[in-house]
Amino acid sequence: MAGAFAALPGVVADDDGVIQHAGGPWAEQRALAAGRAVVPRADRVVIEVAGADRLTWLDSITSQALGSLAPGESTELLVLDPQGRVEHAAAVLDDGASTWLIADRGDAAGLAKWLTMMRFRAAVTVAVRDDLAVVGAMRGGVAADRLVGAALRGGDLPLVWADPWERVSPGGWQYARAEEHPGADYAFLEALVDDAGEASLVDLDVAGALAAEALRIAAWRPRWAAEVDERSLPHESDWLRSAVHLDKGCYRGQETVAKVHNLGHPPRRLALLHLDGSENVLPARGDAVLLEDEEVGQVTSAAHHHELGPIALAILSRRAPEDAALVVRHDDAAIAAAQEIIVPGDAGRTAEVPRLTRLSRRRPAEA
Incomplete structure (x- = not known):
């Protein structure tokens, strides 16, 4: 849908229609963090899953425990391949009649297609809702209050997803050992709005994707469009924190999730890099990270943060x-680049597995 925000003076959008900034990315970060600004999310797509079986069906095929998800409760899910690698990711909100998924635009079509293929005899329907837009804000300010008022209603509930990254979700696990996790202050909301709802918000301060990404990166928050590649395990980016329920029943990829968490170590680890800003250059996604002359990783996201500088x-x-x-x-x-550890190298191997006494292979004594 064509966004009402795109017509505002000073707004700069990319070729996909995603607003990058509205004239002042650093000021927009501060306004967004303080709860004064909204951020249009043209890089996010809404998928509606309806039908009596929707929650138990989603529970059976994804990483999250959804069978008893209450109306108005927010969570997120991952779709994993048989080897436990991340294929899709989505925010989840139920209103009692439909389950609403919000996915990154590059992932939405593939996720909707896969869900449609997995219906079999389940009483569910899957629909991409191109008639709806997503608008974000930080909780605790006028922007969030206005967002709730503008949101589409599911029965009596405003369709506003609250990012669960603030804390470890039930059944989840955090590998980060920070005494004060930066995600605790990441009180991000995303509202589903129609044309009228979006138009009602254009008088507020507007922040672009550059501002939203800077705050996300500083909060160590992974997303499909940036941190996921063909090798990604959820453990590597600390996604067990909010998107995986370790105690739920069987689903595709669960064996690998349990094995790496209980007995092994994820082969890679997410880190925050504090970058030298003297050259005023930001790396791009996929740029090599080197230890001396050896490549030891790749950049997934980068931004200029209004307090931390280039990260x-x-x-x-x-x-x-x-x-x-x-x-x-x-x-x-x-x-x-200086590292700030998110996932430590010894993450995993959480099970207390007793060591068996090694059997002796000595020859029996001669009589």
Whole structure:
């Protein structure tokens, strides 16, 4: 849908119609963080799953426990392949009649197709709702209050998803050992709005994707469009924190999730990189992260943060030393990077497995 925000003066959008900024990315970050601004989310797509079996069906095929999800409760799910690698990700909100999924635009068509293929005899329908838009804001300010008022209603409930990243979800697990996890302050909301609802918000301060991404990166929050590649396990980006229920029943990929968490270590780990800003250059997704001359990982997201300066999320080899100074290679530039550990190298192996006494192979004594 054509967004009402796109017609505002000073707004700069990319070729996909995603508003990048409205004239001042750093000021927009501060306004968004303070709850004064809304952020149009043209890079997010709404999928409606309806039908009597919707919650038990989604529970059976995804990483999250959804069978008893209450109306108005927010969570998120992952779809994994048989080897436990991330294929799809979505925010989840139920209104008592439909379950609403919000997915990154590049993932939405594939997720909707896969869900449709998996219906079999379940009493469910799957529909991409291109007639709806997504608008975000931080909870605790005028923007969030207006967002709730503008949101589409599901019965008596405003369709507003609250990002669960603020805390460890029931059945989840956090690998990060930070005393104060930055996600605790990431009180992000996304509302489903129609044309009229979106138009009612255009008098508020507007933040673009650059501002929203900077706050997300600073909160160590993974997303499908950035942190997921063909090898991604949810453990590597600490996604067990909010998107995986470790105690639920069987689903595709569960065996790998349990095995890595209980007995092994994820082969890669997410880290926040504090970048040298002297060259005023930001790396791009996929840029190599080097330890001396050896590639030990890749950048997944990068931004200029209004307080932290230039930062990036990077997926690194588990064996990359946690105290090593790194370099990010961007075109001809070499950007010095200091690590802040998110997922430690020894993450996993949480089960207390008793060690068996090794049986002796000595020959019996001669008589």
